[in-house]
Amino acid sequence: MKATAIAHPIQGLAKYHGMRDPELRLPYHDSISVCTAPSHTRTTADFESDREADVYVVDGEELSGRGEERVRAVVDRVRKLAGFDERVRLESENSFPSNVGFGSSSSGFAAAAMALCAAAELDLSRPEISTVARRGSSSAARAVTGAFSQLHTGLNDHDCRSERIESELEDELRIVAGLVPAYKETERAHEEAADSHMFGARMAHMHGQIAELRDALRSGDFERTFELAEHDSLSLAATTMTGPAGWVYWQPETIAIFNRIRELRDDGVPAYYSTDTGASVYVNTTEEHVDRVERAVSECGVDTHVWEVGGPARIVDDPLF
CATH class of the missing domain: 3.30.70.890 (GHMP kinase, C-terminal domain)
Known part of the structure; x- marks a missing residue:
């Protein structure tokens, strides 16, 4: 069960700031963004039945601390939806600089959610996958649906999800x-x-x-x-x-x-x-x-x-x- 996904980072147009629920990453208000290309994150996820522990690698470095916790939140959500407890190897690479204000967390968690859901053989729409990505980063929800997208605020996954806004x-x-x-x-x-x-x-x-x-x-x-x-x-x-x-x-x-x-x-x-x-x-x-x-x-x-x-x-x- 292995899959690879690409996602583009977002530029916030009406940006969210602060979260009413930091665990589920539920923002206080709606937000709108646009994805930027060809900048992207590419992520491969592989659930392996004989693996003893998860491994998360970003740009060649194994994650620890808060970064590891945020990825695990996304992985655990996918495992819960899939109904299994298999360990995963996840590797990710960015085509652009990270931690400088170019939205690397948005494309990172969007690509991770997309790859993980495909590797777990979940049949989900992109708005549904956006609720998985949101557990890593609220902005990642909008990177799942792409282009101009709006993340709706809410207190659950039925309401707090992203949708694409068509625009010429x-x-x-x-x-x-x-x-x-x-x-x-x-x-x-x-x-x-x-x-x-x-x-x-x-x-x-x-x-x-x-x-x-x-x-x-x-x-x-x-x-x-x-x-x-x-x-x-x-x-x-x-x-x-x-x-x-x-x-x-x-x-x-x-x-x-x-x-x-x-x-x-x-x-x-x-x-x-x-x-x-x-x-x-x-x-x-x-x-x-x-x-x-x-x-x-x-x-x-x-x-x-x-x-x-x-x-x-x-x-x-x-x-x-």
């Missing part, structure tokens, strides 16, 4: 990723989210923002979609910076990119910046303007990648072992 922007969008390699700690930021005095204000406007963003995607309104994403990045930063630990993820290069994108926009270029929990920056633009935007971002002294919209997690015939 899938073909038009180009994402210039500016790599600012500053390590970040997302887990701790989520743990203290509700302790920020800005958290209540964020909660108050998220419901309306989700509705507006979903409508903008459905209608193919590029400017409204990514203006909302840009504003959400500022709102998230305000919440993390005003928590007990005073998290400040942005670096000088981050701010330089923000300012350069504003200058481009003043010059008529459709470009909007966005950040997740980290210093790296996504710049959302169109195919027509992507070369100019990439030059502008690279002039800020950072490495760049140009990505398109990635599809859902999928099974492939290219195992890691």
Whole structure:
């Protein structure tokens, strides 16, 4: 019982922050994201009847501590759904840098959930598999369904699952990723989210923002979609910076990119910046303007990648072992 899956990481557009249930990873509110390709995680899972213990390897290193616990939560959920207790060997590789704000946990747990469910011979839809991936990372639920997706909040797996939002922007969008390699700690930021005095204000406007963003995607309104994403990045930063630990993820290069994108926009270029929990920056633009935007971002002294919209997690015939 062996299977391999690929999943693309997400860029948060209306980002979740904090969890009402950290074990099941149930977020306080809905969230919407877009998957980025060709960046991806590839994962192979193999349930073996004669194996004595689980083994989890990511980018050549065996996991321990909190990383191991998070993978085990996904594996245990699959074992429960499958009705067996076989041990598993799971190996994963990323095609892009991790722990720098590019969503490696989303693609990692999405690919793991997809591969594990296939290896366990579970016949599940992608929204159902998204509830498995969510136990490792809430953002991974959206990486399972792919492209533009919305994770609905809820208190159980029937409600708290991801669905894809169809949008004509899938073909038009180009994402210039500016790599600012500053390590970040997302887990701790989520743990203290509700302790920020800005958290209540964020909660108050998220419901309306989700509705507006979903409508903008459905209608193919590029400017409204990514203006909302840009504003959400500022709102998230305000919440993390005003928590007990005073998290400040942005670096000088981050701010330089923000300012350069504003200058481009003043010059008529459709470009909007966005950040997740980290210093790296996504710049959302169109195919027509992507070369100019990439030059502008690279002039800020950072490495760049140009990505398109990635599809859902999928099974492939290219195992890691």
